[in-house]
Amino acid sequence: MAAVPKATLYTFDGSVWASAPRLALVEKGYASTDLDLKIVDLLKGENFDPSFLRINSKGTVPALVVPLLETTSAEVDTKFRAITDTKLILEFLDKSRSQNTLAANADSAAAPAPILAPATIEGKALSDELIALVHEPSVDPNFLLLGIRSEAELQKAKQGLPGTFVANRHAALVAHQKALENSASTTAFDGSTNPKSSAVHENLKKWYADKISSQALLTGAYVGGDKDAVAQLVKLTNDAWQNVAKCIEKLETKLTGPYALGDQISLADLHIVPWLARIAAVAQGVKPASDPIASIDAVIAEYNVKVGQKAFSERPSFQAVYGSGLH
Numbered sequence: 001m002a003a004v005p006k007a008t009l010y011t012f013d014g015s016v017w018a019s020a021p022r023l024a025l026v027e028k029g030y031a032s033t034d035l036d037l038k039i040v041d042l043l044k045g046e047n048f049d050p051s052f053l054r055i056n057s058k059g060t061v062p063a064l065v066v067p068l069l070e071t072t073s074a075e076v077d078t079k080f081r082a083i084t085d086t087k088l089i090l091e092f093l094d095k096s097r098s099q100n101t102l103a104a105n106a107d108s109a110a111a112p113a114p115i116l117a118p119a120t121i122e123g124k125a126l127s128d129e130l131i132a133l134v135h136e137p138s139v140d141p142n143f144l145l146l147g148i149r150s151e152a153e154l155q156k157a158k159q160g161l162p163g164t165f166v167a168n169r170h171a172a173l174v175a176h177q178k179a180l181e182n183s184a185s186t187t188a189f190d191g192s193t194n195p196k197s198s199a200v201h202e203n204l205k206k207w208y209a210d211k212i213s214s215q216a217l218l219t220g221a222y223v224g225g226d227k228d229a230v231a232q233l234v235k236l237t238n239d240a241w242q243n244v245a246k247c248i249e250k251l252e253t254k255l256t257g258p259y260a261l262g263d264q265i266s267l268a269d270l271h272i273v274p275w276l277a278r279i280a281a282v283a284q285g286v287k288p289a290s291d292p293i294a295s296i297d298a299v300i301a302e303y304n305v306k307v308g309q310k311a312f313s314e315r316p317s318f319q320a321v322y323g324s325g326l327h
């Protein structure tokens, strides 16, 4: 029997936003056989491989590749589409589990899944607002991981995970750029050039050049020993932490409690919890917490988030994603 086409979630354990669909899979009661998980090691810069960029041209996780229903029959080759935005991935996972559209062989006898989308127009407006708040570029949790509040912090960060991350990413980008420059992918066997592959080649070259320049500040500070870059990074990091404090204050006024929208967990929690977890992890100096639940509570207490996400830390989904430490 031909294998039934399944969705594939591209993920990485240390990723903030990939943690959101990982929480959702548990909350929705997906079985481990419902979809394939593929690890893209961000620490090694695997998200910059041309093979991954063909799946997600943004080069980010999470990415969910789903079979198109109209092509999941034996007669036609299955076509797939990629969903590359965390919010859309969660909405898709929420809808698919009750409708069993994620895999053609989804077990229709499985227990009904909770609906995570808010049921009312007001609920949806608040949910969208909360989700947008934690996805604001000014409180980017990935920047906070690599940010430094002082030169002394840079020396520490260089020795740890942030240093490895920045250096590996830069090395991967430069290696891909070099490989493209040296490759003759535009020339076919008969010596002619294929305009399509030549355009792909040019697009990729531009992608790597743009990405390298978007990382220039981090690379300059961590790898290049550039004093101006260090000073600028220190300023941006301190600004970002001010923004985090404001964001937490805003969350505090808007969260209903005990979950974001009230008594039931909803999509908004699955965005807020990974954001708070990263903030907590960075605030502790990026070391694995021996007790992740106590540490997230400590950050919430420090910022005086009254309702916070305390209730969430007792859930099996939280244990599955953060049981061995916040990230």
Ligand SMILES: N[C@@H](CCC(=O)N[C@@H](CS)C(=O)NCC(=O)O)C(=O)O
Pocket: 015, 016, 017, 018, 042, 047, 059, 060, 061, 062, 084, 085, 086, 087, 135, 142
């Ligand atoms: N706006 C995107 C952001 C996703 C994102 O930034 N993912 C991070 C991991 S948490 C990533 O893949 N970073 C790799 C990179 O930017 O090179 C979303 O919400 O899905």
